[in-house]
Amino acid sequence: DQQVKQNSPSLSVQEGRISILNCDYTNSMFDYFLWYKKYPAEGPTFLISISSIKDKNEDGRFTVFLNKSAKHLSLHIVPSQPGDSAVYFCAASFWGDSNYQLIWGAGTKLIIKP
């Protein structure tokens, strides 16, 4: 079962506009949500995270919003730049039997058009 879903495989946005990437989850026990960015032939790199007790976290051009009632989070990138073109993964953490576990979405490929 997919506990973390990113329903859009790809998204194309004009440079300078806002990019909004979405993520849905099913498990109410998740306590942190994280966004990672991945360029081709590289490993994912951490972008931003949010605790489940908050509804917004901002870091420069990146803002993550969490709607717990809808079990939905989104990543906003404003303004979008060509270097933002990458695959973005949403991940959620919870405490398992003996460790924190990360459950990953399938990713959304963001393409920034010049």
Next chain:
Amino acid sequence: EAGVAQSPRYKIIEKRQSVAFWCNPISGHATLYWYQQILGQGPKLLIQFQNNGVVDDSQLPKDRFSAERLKGVDSTLKIQPAKLEDSAVYLCASSSSGGSGGYEQYFGPGTRLTVT
């Protein structure tokens, strides 16, 4: 600081052959992870080490996959024998702590394995 190192970057083998991947985490990071990422999917955790002890290997296919982390630093992941469905990118990651849900994991570039 130096990042997570992995080798080889690419490997092509035939089914039923064996293969090994190597990972050197960021210095001082106690927690090390091996992930399998199949094309079009997110990473799936195979095994997690805390120092040189295994914390979670619930999703490791133990009949063919094995991993070790000697002296709590470098780690190797082995597949023997390989199957076609093992074709994937194998990612190694490390973190300074595994005790908080919001912690950041640092990833290596991955090894792309193709099984023919």
